[in-house]
Amino acid sequence: MSATVPAAFAESVARHAARTAVVGEDGVSLSYAELDARRIEAARALLALGVQHGDRIAIWAPNGVEWIVAGLAIHTLGAVLVPVNTRMKGQEAAYILERSGARVLFCAGRFLNQHFPSVLGAHRPAILEHIVVIGEAQADDFTWPAFVARASACGVDAVTEASTRVRPDDRMDILFTSGTTGHPKGVVTNHTQNLRVIAAWSAAVGLNPDDRYLVVNPFFHSFGYKVGWLAGLLAGLTVLPHAVFDAAAILQRIQRDRISVLPGPPTLLISLLNDPARAHTDLSSLRATITGAAAIAPSLIERTRAELGFKVVLTGYGLTETCGVVSLCDANDDAETIALTSGKAIPGIELRSVDGDNRPLGPGESGEIVVRGYNVMQGYLDDEAATFDAIDADGWLHTGDVGHLDERGYVRITDRLKDLYISGGFNCYPAEIERIMAAHPAIAQVAVVGIPDERMGEVGKAYVLLRPGQSLDEKTLIAWCREQMANYKVPRQIAFVDALPTNPSGKVMKYQLRKP
Known part of the structure; x- marks a missing residue:
């Protein structure tokens, strides 16, 4: 097994050049040879922008073919991939871009009813030199086609040379995970350790070139990226990215595209089982x-x-x-x-x-x-x-x-041991949510805990102590939270209280809040 992503992908291309590598939601299909050509073109364009070995390059976009092309190009040059959660608001994304030192950002245009470059807006870090907009762009955006056109300024040989300099212990990516401090921390991993993990996971699932892998798990997460599209391409199968979770649409794709591999959190399986369309959908292709x-x-x-x-x-x-x-x-x-x-x-x-x-x-x-x-x-x-x-x-x-x-x-x-809870497959860290909510002018103190939820596994419940003379209702506060943080972090229930249970040192005793 090769110990770097560019070497491992090159082996996969050599074995499966004519086979279908990716199929987008719009039906665009690329063979392994065609995907490889797109990878090289994007890598040339990155070199033309001045990207060098070790530079951090971020992607803030939904699952799609361009995400894969950009990711492969970043790995090819020995740059470091920094995925950004598409549910994040501008301030949250800016923190990750600033902390990672990202020089280039591949960014969605209009997605989830927002124009992502505008959402970043005034929060844009000074170190960020270029924003390449994927998908629905505005007039002044630096678009994906315009980015790809930069490839003409750089030869293929420069990409080949850069690729050969990538080492197994080079940083491959930095994925940010929140913590009890309330600020995300960047997790650094290298090429060889990720490839070994991918190989073990792929063997357990039995991935093979005949599989058709629908990747619903978001690419900004290890599940959708490492053991998602990357595992699929290294196994020589067909990867089908899916941008937004919708049970009916997924059932249609299973039938139309003969999907055989479909991982996901329990929420996904429950939604498929409960969807009325399942009864008349052909699911015979499903394998793992x-x-x-x-x-x-x-x-x-x-x-x-x-x-x-x-x-x-x-x-x-x-x-x-x-x-x-x-x-x-x-x-x-x-x-x-x-x-x-x-x-x-x-x-x-x-x-x-x-x-x-x-x-x-x-x-x-x-x-x-x-x-x-x-x-x-x-x-x-x-x-x-x-x-x-x-x-x-x-x-x-x-x-x-x-x-x-x-x-x-x-x-x-x-x-x-920590207060983390998992909502619909996403890690939620109360300290981070509390830090954001505490900025509300009417809130004196807030404590967030996870509570059981039949569909999501767990959801957040916030216990809120208001400032003297202030008034606030649950609906208004939840709406405010939706504007400040990723949707999965937003508490689904709010309880307004006169006091929070604390120990002698003043720390909130959350186990009491978790009691039914």
Whole structure:
């Protein structure tokens, strides 16, 4: 297996040149040879903009063919890919662009009823030199076609030379994950560790060149990017990006495009199962899915097999800090194992539960889950203190998740040391949401917790203490939150309280807020 993305993709192109690599939602289809030509063209254009090895290049756009082309071009030059969540508002995106030092941004034009360059607007960091607009652009935007036209200023040989200089331990990407401080942290990983993780995941799912992989998981997330389109292309199959989750549209694509691989959070599976159109949709092409990121009932696994027709149904566990994957179930595991555990560590990775003194616990004994191996991040970007807090002296990554391993080594996540909750597959960090909400002029104090939700797994509930003389209602505050933060972070319930429960040191006791 090649140890860099450009080398691995070159091997895939050599093996599958005439096969279909990607099919866009608009029906545009590219063979592996054609996708390779687009990759080289985009890399030439980046060189013409002055991009060099190690430069950070961001992408803030929905799933699509151009996202893949740009991503491959960035990897080809040994630049560092920085995905940005499309649900973020201008201030949130600007923080990531500033923190990462991104010189170029590939950006959606009009998406989700907003013009993304305008949303960034006044928040644009000074270091950001170019914004390349993908899709519906405005008159003064630097468009994708205009960007590609810059390729004429740079020869193919320069791309080839840059590609050969990419090393296995070069930074491949920086994915930002929020934390208890309320500000996102940049997770740095390299080429070789990501490729090893992708290979392990692809083997578990059984990816093969005959598969047609519908990638609904967003490309800004490891699930949609690393074990999404990149895993698909390295396996030689056909990748079909899908920009916006809509159960009816997905059912139509399954039937029309003969989709065989469709991973996603439990929300996706539940939505497909509950959609009335499922009864008269041909789902016979479906072969494999993998889910996780929320509690799952064994009945959902059984229904996914029986009613959606998946032959392979897996669950897994991972973090951004582990290139997206730690553990996976086996295709032959029973429904209870798949639903109630997150599988066993992928090959070459150690997994254990430890007590408060960092001592290993036995089967069934609950403690913090820690991980050690090639998948553990290089560290948090320019943050030695946070890296030191996360990875101990023996190389164990402390996940902040609580759980236990059984006699087989299968892990079950039961709780979280941190306050993180997962809504529809997205990590939500209360400290970040609280920091944004605290800026509201009527709010004196706010505490956010995750509460169970049948469809989303969990949603946020905010307990709000108002400033003296101020008034606010739930509907108005939720609407304000939607303007300030990504939609998945917006609390779905607001409770106005006279006081928040605190301990003697003044810290809010969130376990009391979580009580029914």
